[in-house]
Amino acid sequence: MGARCRRDALPGLVPCAAARALGNVHGALPLGTSRASGVFTGVPPEEARRGGLKLEAAFLQYTFSGLTIGAIYALVALGYNIIYNVTEVINFAQGEFVMLGGLFAVFFAGSLGFPLWLGFPAAVAVVALVGLAMERFVLRNARNATVLSFIIITIAFSILLKGTAMFAWGKDPYTLPAFTSGKPFFVGGAAIQPQALWVLGIGGLVVAGLSLFFHRSMYGKAMLACADNPAAARMMGIPVKRMVLLSFVLSAAIGAVAGGVITPISLMEYDRGALLGLKGFGAAVLGGLGQFPGALVAGLFLGLTESFCAGYLSSGYKDAVALILLLMALFFKPEGLFGSREAASLKRF
Amino acid sequence: MNRSSIPDGEVLNSMEDSDPILTLEGVGMTFGGVTALRDVAHEVPAGIIQAVIGPNGAGKTTLFHCISGMLQPTSGRVLFQGRPITGLPPHRIACRGVSRTFQHVALFKAMTVLENVMVGRHPRSRSGFWAAGLRLPGMRREEKRIREKASEILDLVGLADAAPLAAGTLPLGKQKILEVARALATDPRLLLLDEPAGGLNMNETEELGELIRRICSDGTTVMLVEHDMNLVMEISHRVLVLHYGERLASGSPGEIKDHPDVVEAYLGGG
Amino acid sequence: MSPADRRLFFLAVLFLAVFPQAVSSFDAVSHYVDIMVFVGIYSLVTLGLCMLMGYAGQISLAQAAFFGVGAYSSGILTVHLGWNPWAAMVAGAVVAALLAWAVGIPALRLKGHYLAMATLGFGVIVHIVFKEEGEWTGGPSGLVGIPPLTAGGWELYREIHWYYLVWGTVLVALLFCFHVIRSRVGRALMAIHEEEKAAEAMGVPTARYKVQVFVLSGVFAAVAGSFYCHYVGFLDPNSFDLMWSIRFVLMVMVGGMQSLWGALLGTALLIFAGNEWLHVFAEYEILIYGAILLGVVLFLPSGLVSLFSTHRFSRKSPGRAREPAPEE
Numbered sequence A: 001m002g003a004r005c006r007r008d009a010l011p012g013l014v015p016c017a018a019a020r021a022l023g024n025v026h027g028a029l030p031l032g033t034s035r036a037s038g039v040f041t042g043v044p045p046e047e048a049r050r051g052g053l054k055l056e057a058a059f060l061q062y063t064f065s066g067l068t069i070g071a072i073y074a075l076v077a078l079g080y081n082i083i084y085n086v087t088e089v090i091n092f093a094q095g096e097f098v099m100l101g102g103l104f105a106v107f108f109a110g111s112l113g114f115p116l117w118l119g120f121p122a123a124v125a126v127v128a129l130v131g132l133a134m135e136r137f138v139l140r141n142a143r144n145a146t147v148l149s150f151i152i153i154t155i156a157f158s159i160l161l162k163g164t165a166m167f168a169w170g171k172d173p174y175t176l177p178a179f180t181s182g183k184p185f186f187v188g189g190a191a192i193q194p195q196a197l198w199v200l201g202i203g204g205l206v207v208a209g210l211s212l213f214f215h216r217s218m219y220g221k222a223m224l225a226c227a228d229n230p231a232a233a234r235m236m237g238i239p240v241k242r243m244v245l246l247s248f249v250l251s252a253a254i255g256a257v258a259g260g261v262i263t264p265i266s267l268m269e270y271d272r273g274a275l276l277g278l279k280g281f282g283a284a285v286l287g288g289l290g291q292f293p294g295a296l297v298a299g300l301f302l303g304l305t306e307s308f309c310a311g312y313l314s315s316g317y318k319d320a321v322a323l324i325l326l327l328m329a330l331f332f333k334p335e336g337l338f339g340s341r342e343a344a345s346l347k348r349f
Numbered sequence B: 001m002n003r004s005s006i007p008d009g010e011v012l013n014s015m016e017d018s019d020p021i022l023t024l025e026g027v028g029m030t031f032g033g034v035t036a037l038r039d040v041a042h043e044v045p046a047g048i049i050q051a052v053i054g055p056n057g058a059g060k061t062t063l064f065h066c067i068s069g070m071l072q073p074t075s076g077r078v079l080f081q082g083r084p085i086t087g088l089p090p091h092r093i094a095c096r097g098v099s100r101t102f103q104h105v106a107l108f109k110a111m112t113v114l115e116n117v118m119v120g121r122h123p124r125s126r127s128g129f130w131a132a133g134l135r136l137p138g139m140r141r142e143e144k145r146i147r148e149k150a151s152e153i154l155d156l157v158g159l160a161d162a163a164p165l166a167a168g169t170l171p172l173g174k175q176k177i178l179e180v181a182r183a184l185a186t187d188p189r190l191l192l193l194d195e196p197a198g199g200l201n202m203n204e205t206e207e208l209g210e211l212i213r214r215i216c217s218d219g220t221t222v223m224l225v226e227h228d229m230n231l232v233m234e235i236s237h238r239v240l241v242l243h244y245g246e247r248l249a250s251g252s253p254g255e256i257k258d259h260p261d262v263v264e265a266y267l268g269g270g
Numbered sequence C: 001m002s003p004a005d006r007r008l009f010f011l012a013v014l015f016l017a018v019f020p021q022a023v024s025s026f027d028a029v030s031h032y033v034d035i036m037v038f039v040g041i042y043s044l045v046t047l048g049l050c051m052l053m054g055y056a057g058q059i060s061l062a063q064a065a066f067f068g069v070g071a072y073s074s075g076i077l078t079v080h081l082g083w084n085p086w087a088a089m090v091a092g093a094v095v096a097a098l099l100a101w102a103v104g105i106p107a108l109r110l111k112g113h114y115l116a117m118a119t120l121g122f123g124v125i126v127h128i129v130f131k132e133e134g135e136w137t138g139g140p141s142g143l144v145g146i147p148p149l150t151a152g153g154w155e156l157y158r159e160i161h162w163y164y165l166v167w168g169t170v171l172v173a174l175l176f177c178f179h180v181i182r183s184r185v186g187r188a189l190m191a192i193h194e195e196e197k198a199a200e201a202m203g204v205p206t207a208r209y210k211v212q213v214f215v216l217s218g219v220f221a222a223v224a225g226s227f228y229c230h231y232v233g234f235l236d237p238n239s240f241d242l243m244w245s246i247r248f249v250l251m252v253m254v255g256g257m258q259s260l261w262g263a264l265l266g267t268a269l270l271i272f273a274g275n276e277w278l279h280v281f282a283e284y285e286i287l288i289y290g291a292i293l294l295g296v297v298l299f300l301p302s303g304l305v306s307l308f309s310t311h312r313f314s315r316k317s318p319g320r321a322r323e324p325a326p327e328e
Helices: A016-023 A045-052 A055-087 A094-111 A116-142 A147-169 A194-216 A218-228 A230-235 A240-266 A273-286 A292-313 A318-332 A341-346 B009-017 B060-068 B090-096 B113-120 B129-133 B137-157 B172-184 B202-217 B229-235 B253-257 B260-267 C003-024 C032-055 C063-079 C085-107 C112-132 C159-181 C184-194 C196-201 C206-232 C242-255 C260-277 C279-299
Strands: A185-187 A190-192 B020-031 B034-045 B049-053 B075-080 B098-100 B190-194 B221-225 B238-243 B246-251 C149-151 C154-156
Touching (some): A055 A094, A055 A190, A055 A194, A055 A218, A055 A240, A055 A273, A055 A292, A094 A147, A094 A240, A116 A240, A116 C279, A147 C112, A147 C279, A194 A218, A194 A240, A194 A292, A218 A240, A230 A240, A273 A318, A273 C112, A318 C085, A318 C112, B020 B060, B034 B060, B034 B075, B034 B221, B034 B238, B049 B060, B049 B229, B060 B075, B060 B090, B060 B190, B060 B221, B090 B098, B113 B137, B113 C184, B129 B137, B137 B172, B137 C184, B172 B202, B202 B229, B238 B253, B246 B253, B246 B260, C003 C032, C003 C159, C003 C260, C032 C063, C032 C159, C032 C206, C032 C242, C032 C260, C063 C112, C063 C206, C063 C242, C085 C112, C085 C206, C112 C242, C154 C159, C159 C184, C159 C206, C159 C260, C184 C196, C184 C206, C196 C206, C242 C260
Parallel strands (some): B034 B246, B049 B238, B098 B190, B190 B221
Antiparallel strands (some): A185 A190, B020 B034, B020 B075, B238 B246, C149 C154
């Protein structure tokens, strides 16, 4: 099911043989392996280091791949923030929305042969429905749950999604054709894929759209009100339950967008969700849970840090970088860089 | 209730000559933009029943939080038996001899009544993980003592029959009493009761009043945040009035009842 | 221990004693002894987790990491440095204790979601270290050549001996935990779980106790890991990943978070099911786990043990309105 790596790939696609060689991608993986998400912008870090590129070019290369993957982390962080703002719940399944977005895009554009401009939005829509289902059937039945139960519920849902993906798509990684075909172009010696620009562009659009939504539309403003004070919001006639539902749908959609847009670059497979979700959460915490601009800055920062670590230090440990930053933030500054300490202590974690 | 049990002025004055059990020095508490307490200064003599009253939002519960350590005052100091306790974690303050109840009953609902009180014995017992896990003889003796003392306290407050029941199944009146019993188990020198009569009917309130009097006559100083003015006037020796986080007035119940500022705070524009 | 628990304990000892004989007579199930060794090893982990989750009310998604610390300590010290396996086990437990203490102090200040994420993150970091430090751990291809445990010159490799060793340890750990629960510390832990602020106001040093239980759970997991290392003889980092941490949580929840017996039951069920009955459904394994976890937490929050004693548990949240505390 879906478009596996094909030799007769459209131009612009990362050739799968190269992907396998560089990313250690191979078929049947042992259960539970979660692999680092590789971001290929045309030149792998190891090769850059080996003197194939000049120093400045390498730096630019890492910056660009950092910004690209950082945009994804920022989008995931936004997803967490939206749900958190309205419900004070952390949705552990956020990363799975990204994974599903990518895989569904592969399904629509690949197996079903839809053109990308149809397949991508279709994938986003389907995943948004998954988000709706999650809220409606799972969370709403857990009204009386303790915080502990809630956490386990979202974790359970996330592994349910992962299990379904594994069942439907198997353990292999899949790829998607890039949104526009074209060879990588060079800036100061660094190779930049057109898809990376799509990532940044679409990411920017999502952010702009969200801003408009929250500050200009009635629904958006209502959602912000719910975050502040659900009781008061309810008394003002705001249908809190619907806002909660909307927050899940929106979050899922944003996650799916991130997934669809990154798959052409770094492939997608069934178990990518956990690590993406964790790193996105790291960005959300670093930026201050619930703070949108913080999520953006922190996401990009996380992506850059990870990219530089992979390039200059050790690519094996690059996943650990984001996680260490997450732990540091949680332990020493849980309100994040942009939140206030009082706000942090007042919120129920 | 027996009015003649309130000590007269002379006895009270002699009490106030000895060192106060609690001293508040310029205690202030600000969160975000809100100043809940501003420069509250007061001394509580040992062995009395000290009421703290004031309109809603006056900062009474916040004051209790500052004393018991749940909150750290943003300014000022709290001294217990002459020693500063500001900034100490609540469990240390409890070990020093300050215990409390909560405005919204905070019992361990799934544990039995007896077990709730046994938890109160924590500061007066010592067995740790190893002693417990290996079931050392010292630990077993201590368990027996804890259980006996907890039973005694339940007898004292009249809840002995309820000992094996889950605390959450008791009616509210008994829950409030249980919370007092639990706090008593810590052997406090100072007991903070936060709206103990909230939700109680007249009979229950009377029983509560009796209990508080008995606690006081056994030597424990009691501080009482209450809205039930009858109860306050009946049993307190001293009353402190807070308004908008500031000390408004202090004195005997009789003095406070007719104090013009107090009357205005409660009835007037305030 | 309560009379009921004491009875169950003797029943358990009886069952465990008889089980190998009963099972080895039938070819079809003779390998159950081997499975039971694994059940025992994992039970050690879930006992510790049960203390942490069910009694102290905290969550940890890092138990697989502690399990791995014990396993790799044993593996590395015996394979690369030639240590005595028992000494290596102790070392593993010490490392796990130190790690749990170091991470626990800042992490357990956090609540709910934050704590879960922190332990999740920590667990994944440790997993990455196992994969990356190939020189010591053998990386993804694994660590081989692990020597067997020895007792006075005599090598421990027979299944049945491992069975007794592991289950003996589990029974001792179980007793220890029961004693802790029925003590001042146990009451304090439950108080922390129910109303942390009130517990603190009654003189319970909540932060210290939470860290101590976390350390206990880490040490139990590490010892289990050391057993695993010597029993299996080979270590692969995939046995210590996030999915395993989630499996441990699942085992505790399925059995009943607030019951030590529940932890054993849940572990036994899931390991047997995973090995025996879901063989066919390998691709669905994760899916089934997710569904079970979801089902349990939504519809049977007090776990399977609540089906056995209706008066012990309340429906809404894992609670323990139970029979009068016995005299000792």
